[in-house]
Amino acid sequence: MALSTSALAPHAATDAHAHARRGISNPILGMILFIASEVMFFAGLFAAYFNVRFTAAHWPPLVNEAPFEPFQIRNEMVLAAILTAVLVLSSVTMQMAVWAIRRGDRTAFLRNTGVTLVLGLAFLTGQVYDYLHLGFGITDTAFGSTFYTLTGFHGAHVLGGTIMLSVVLYRGLAGQFSARHHDAVEATSLYWHFVDVVWIVLFSSLYLL
């Protein structure tokens, strides 16, 4: 036993040296590069929306040369505002989960991750409810197309985020994270904050601008 310990010592020292020289972990590096590519993905969608919107003679477009009432989504933005609050709150709880695991508080980490997951699912449920009551479809002029494309792709990203959160929660329950080893939590939180920021820009563009 003593022999094996002394044999491992040089390797341990080498690993510690390599760790000290490492600038950023691979999961976080990969996630930030992925987010950079996602910025361009959503930029394309927003650019298309702005291009259509600011070159249109009327916005929202007229239907049969008359204003189409369901397009007046600004007048019914209560649900969207609630969904915005839900998503912003979920970012807060996600960050609280990160802070908790950084200081080794696994109970608070699991609680906050669970709340974040529930808030994410609540957002998705609210979005589905909104879709069912909007009164226009994706084929109803450029307004419908851009609205559903933007919110739909964002919703898909929220769904992806909830899947990541589910995995993080499962691994957390299995005791796989600690104050030293929680890169997956950090990476997931970065993605979740990004999805939140995209929604704020989306909400501002569609409902407030």
Place this chain on the structure above:
Amino acid sequence: MILKARYAALAGVVFLVLAVVYGLLSHDVGGVTMLGALGIAISLAALVLAAGSPRGDEQ
């Protein structure tokens, strides 16, 4: 030469400036959106690649 991560992130500022100039000249909001997002994306990529490389001060 030691490349600081925060200085690397300034690479994206070039495109943000370009977005402003392009917007003033063309009034094309879609193009400004793409150039602005490119600036943000390049800043993120440069930041993380510079921060992710082995620290130069230990070599």
